[in-house]
Amino acid sequence: MSEHNIGAKDKxxxxxxxxxxxxxxxxxxxxxxxxxxxxxxxxxxxxxxxIGLTLLTLIAIQVVRIIALWREGAxxxxxxxxxxxxxxxQKRLTVLLILxxxxxxxxxxxxxxxxxxxxxxxxxVLGVRDIKTLVGVSFVTAAAVYLLFIAFLKTQLPAGPIEHxxxxxxx
Amino acid sequence: xxxxxALFLDLTIKxxxxxxxxxxxxxxxxxxxxxxxxxxxxxxxxxxPITLILPIDAALAFMVSLYCATHxxxxxPAILVNMxxxxxxxxxxxxxxxMTLKGQGQQALVICFTSSTIGGxxxxxxxxxxxxxxxxxxxxxxxxxxxxxxxxxxxxxxAIAADDILKxxxxxxxxxxxxxxxxxxxxxxxxxxxxxxELYDGLPLVPALIGLFAVSEALIMLEREMIVPKSAVAESxxxxxxxxxxxxxxxxxxxxxxxxxxxxxxxxxxxxxxGASIAAFVAYQQSRAxxxxxxxxxxxxxxxxxxxxxxNNGVTAGTLVPLMAIGVPGGSTAAVMLVVxxxxxxxxxxxxxxxxxxxxxxxFFSMAVSYILMMFTILPLARYMGQVVLIPTRILVPxxxxxxxxxxxxxxxxxxxxxxxxxFGVLGYIARKTNYHVTAILIxxxxxxxxxxxxxxxxxxxxxxxxxxxxxxTANVLWGLVVLSILLPxxxxxxxxxxxxxxxxxx
Numbered sequence: 056m057s058e059h060n061i062g063a064k065d066k067x068x069x070x071x072x073x074x075x076x077x078x079x080x081x082x083x084x085x086x087x088x089x090x091x092x093x094x095x096x097x098x099x100x101x102x103x104x105x106i107g108l109t110l111l112t113l114i115a116i117q118v119v120r121i122i123a124l125w126r127e128g129a130x131x132x133x134x135x136x137x138x139x140x141x142x143x144x145q146k147r148l149t150v151l152l153i154l155x156x157x158x159x160x161x162x163x164x165x166x167x168x169x170x171x172x173x174x175x176x177x178x179x180v181l182g183v184r185d186i187k188t189l190v191g192v193s194f195v196t197a198a199a200v201y202l203l204f205i206a207f208l209k210t211q212l213p214a215g216p217i218e219h220x221x222x223x224x225x226x
Numbered sequence: 227x228x229x230x231x232a233l234f235l236d237l238t239i240k241x242x243x244x245x246x247x248x249x250x251x252x253x254x255x256x257x258x259x260x261x262x263x264x265x266x267x268x269x270x271x272x273x274x275p276i277t278l279i280l281p282i283d284a285a286l287a288f289m290v291s292l293y294c295a296t297h298x299x300x301x302x303p304a305i306l307v308n309m310x311x312x313x314x315x316x317x318x319x320x321x322x323x324x325m326t327l328k329g330q331g332q333q334a335l336v337i338c339f340t341s342s343t344i345g346g347x348x349x350x351x352x353x354x355x356x357x358x359x360x361x362x363x364x365x366x367x368x369x370x371x372x373x374x375x376x377x378x379x380x381x382x383x384x385a386i387a388a389d390d391i392l393k394x395x396x397x398x399x400x401x402x403x404x405x406x407x408x409x410x411x412x413x414x415x416x417x418x419x420x421x422x423x424e425l426y427d428g429l430p431l432v433p434a435l436i437g438l439f440a441v442s443e444a445l446i447m448l449e450r451e452m453i454v455p456k457s458a459v460a461e462s463x464x465x466x467x468x469x470x471x472x473x474x475x476x477x478x479x480x481x482x483x484x485x486x487x488x489x490x491x492x493x494x495x496x497x498x499x500x501g502a503s504i505a506a507f508v509a510y511q512q513s514r515a516x517x518x519x520x521x522x523x524x525x526x527x528x529x530x531x532x533x534x535x536x537x538n539n540g541v542t543a544g545t546l547v548p549l550m551a552i553g554v555p556g557g558s559t560a561a562v563m564l565v566v567x568x569x570x571x572x573x574x575x576x577x578x579x580x581x582x583x584x585x586x587x588x589x590f591f592s593m594a595v596s597y598i599l600m601m602f603t604i605l606p607l608a609r610y611m612g613q614v615v616l617i618p619t620r621i622l623v624p625x626x627x628x629x630x631x632x633x634x635x636x637x638x639x640x641x642x643x644x645x646x647x648x649x650f651g652v653l654g655y656i657a658r659k660t661n662y663h664v665t666a667i668l669i670x671x672x673x674x675x676x677x678x679x680x681x682x683x684x685x686x687x688x689x690x691x692x693x694x695x696x697x698x699x700t701a702n703v704l705w706g707l708v709v710l711s712i713l714l715p716x717x718x719x720x721x722x723x724x725x726x727x728x729x730x731x732x733x
Binding site for chain 1: 393399400412413415445449619621628631636639641644651655660661682685
């Protein structure tokens with residue numbers, strides 16, 4: 056929103072290179088689809104081929120448009136904030152790393168313990184330093200998920216030491 | 227069977243008498259619908275043993291009240307934290323979240339609740355009156371017409387991302403391509419599954435929804451202190467009853483919008499497989515297309531909340547019409563109800579209206595009563611729910627991330643889906659930052675498998691001849707709507723300019 060307050064002269068030029076990330080991902084996936092289905096029956100590839108060729112055409116138009124804008128000087132070919140490691144990105148990557156560890160260890164730790172640790176770690180990374188908040192919120196979240204989804208609704212969430220320990224109590 | 231006042235009066239009284247089972251259904255549905263990943267059908271499957279031992283009328287009342295409540299409450303996180311509880315509420319994020327950012331979260335919630343309940347109630351009453359006739363609509367839409375319906379959906383993708391139609395189309399087509407992952411419908415050939423067995427069933431919708439909306443939004447949100455900007459904090463803190471009344475007033479002002487979008491949802495709901503997601507997006511787009519102020523959509527405009535919410539609750543009655551009339555469930559939740567009805571020995575189809583009218587019509591009376599109960603249960607809570615936006619993001623973001631990632635597991639019970647939600651979170655983050663609409667990607671993923679299914683069926687009927695897609699009057703009318711939807715945004719400025727030019731000339 057603050058962008059509206061910045062004068063037109065001070066406004067940085069749009070990073071057109073960043074606009075190509077999604078098209079490149081989409082084109083990559085489409086080519087993968089078309090190549091890996093080239094030898095299957097027509098019924099299995101008809102839909103993907105129709106959509107894929109349409110998508111590749113749209114991407115080609117977008118690439119041409121971006122090059123035209125760049126040549127007009129309406130933007131740069133940089134990747135904007137994706138091209139540099141900002142403090143925000145560092146925080147984001149740490150958060151994602153914690154979540155990846157959470158997902159990778161959940162089959163052993165179980166949902167309750169995994170939630171407890173990951174909530175604690177995530178809040179710490181995001182700047183919570185009050186120990187009561189860290190422990191209290193992590194515990195309440197893990198306990199609430201256990202009681203509602205595992206004990207009451209009987210959802211088959213990954214079980215670990217806590218779930219095994221409480222099984223005789225809640226079934 | 228025609229109108230039977232005595233039967234309908236009896237069913238109304240009986241439905242109110244079933245409040246003991248409907249209130250728990252409503253409360254559970256409100257909770258489940260608000261958490262992405264925990265859908266109505268999954269909850270009903272988990273609670274199947276309970277529904278099987280209940281008397282049939284109580285079981286149906288419980289199931290429909292839970293079903294309707296999930297449709298309503300999916301709008302709560304969509305409005306407050308920009309992440310829909312289900313795909314049906316994805317369109318609500320567009321204007322609902324903008325209202326929250328303006329400090330009008332409470333009003334947005336009230337608009338969501340009132341338009342959902344009124345929309346749901348209107349369509350219940352209409353369904354009761356027109357049930358035998360409505361059942362015929364589903365029969366007119368075969369594979370050929372469904373392809374046209376899907377193409378209409380594709381065009382809407384571009385219209386949703388109206389700031390840059392090309393980006394909208396790329397995002398939508400990318401979503402459609404992702405929707406092609408998995409084995410094909412005829413020969414079971416695996417396609418583009420990257421070697422993962424978990425993708426052979428197709429790309430699961432819940433992790434995609436959670437990643438594109440919840441995870442990506444949380445990744446953006448973590449740099450802010452609170453969801454609402456500082457300028458709107460004071461406004462959000464002062465939760466008043468007058469704000470609730472203000473929301474009701476805004477809804478009443480657009481009563482006509484509620485009515486026609488609810489009927490749109492009803493008709494889309496009757497088509498098996500179409501569902502709330504498509505209905506909400508169609509309603510949003512059509513509401514904007516026919517609005518006098520289309521430029522206000524996307525900026526926190528009340529009709530942008532009313533249209534999708536009213537439509538996705540109109541769908542609830544619609545999905546049950548083919549179930550009752552021809553024994554074909556209109557959606558996955560209706561399929562669970564079918565199991566319960568069959569277990570109880572109820573034979574669905576045209577004879578149901580003669581043999582068991584109390585079941586055929588009773589389900590819609592229960593639905594109407596559950597909407598009335600919901601209105602009184604949830605409306606007073608809007609004042610307190612709106613306070614969620616005041617929780618600091620350093621606590622809210624971890625809560626959202628961990629709970630939704632767990633939610634990604636709950637649907638299919640694969641740890642793989644949790645990883646998939648994170649991957650879609652990164653994709654959604656990049657898409658948001660570069661203005662490739664995540665809703666367009668999502669609607670593409672939703673439409674992809676359906677489009678393929680109907681296209682292949684039509685092509686096989688036509689022995690590979692594409693002209694079969696233009697072989698029926700209904701399909702051609704739908705193709706006409708497709709063309710109209712593409713041209714309308716371009717034609718509207720021209721049409722507006724003309725009267726002004728005429729006025730200027732006459733001056």
